[in-house]
Amino acid sequence: MATTLPDVMHDHVGYLLVRLGKRAQRHFEEALVPLSLRPPLFDVLAVLAAEGALSQKSVADILQIDSARVVGLADELSELGALDRIPDPNDRRRNLLTLTAAGVEMAAQASSVALDVERDLTAALGAGDLRTVRTLLQRLL
Amino acid sequence: MATTLPDVMHDHVGYLLVRLGKRAQRHFEEALVPLSLRPPLFDVLAVLAAEGALSQKSVADILQIDSARVVGLADELSELGALDRIPDPNDRRRNLLTLTAAGVEMAAQASSVALDVERDLTAALGAGDLRTVRTLLQRLL
DNA sequence: TATTGTTATACTCTATAACTATA
């Protein structure tokens, strides 16, 4: 009974990326459970923590997700007390998503969790190889 | 209006893998539309093309998916005329998934599509870097 | 006219539990 991945798939960078991406997503998802967060919520949190207040459209552009999705994610984060929607005085179509103190704290905790997951995922590589793969993946993005 | 990914995310190999994995999946998905296939169907097809007839459980093990999922995928591929379920004479609990001639042909076409996608996805890298990243990703898997 | 945010809808992927038939 065969249990190994055929070479044709194992040799495709695209396939490796899909598979490793799913694994990373799954590990990260499990690690976020204690914080009552999921990866898409973390992404919004992390962008706001790094960039400061942003419109929902800006968040969508940065994360390359549909702006309709941001609505629900902002709803959830708002219910968790992590952010507020503040109308942009310069353009009243816009909501500026702004982290609360609790949101800043959640972002910090989640960021620490992300570092732990990162270490687990890359444990098979030495420091040099890790830098190499990071650089090459960044070039692909 | 900021539109760049924050460094904290851009520097995480885990995040890069998730993002690149989704992109690869999406490109591949679009490329498969003309063949009336989706990535999970391709995966089953590719495994059978490489390994020959396998039980549904073996396919699940190789692809690391739940065996309950294989049921529906095999149903779809069967409706497309790509495979038959043949009862295993040695163990009547098992179905041996066997590609039909049409299935073999579909697998070959899909494989060619996969190669095109692979070239697109990795166009930013030279031959040496491509080998490097492939090797390092294989080590991570 | 174009953009921001919202709502509604639907589809795919995925996980789980309960069931059958065979071993």
Add this chain to the structure above:
DNA sequence: TATAGTTATAGAGTATAACAATA
């Protein structure tokens, strides 16, 4: 008792279209 396959169900992520308010 354990394994292979099946069925049913539900949740999460995603994509799309139509709409209101504002530019």
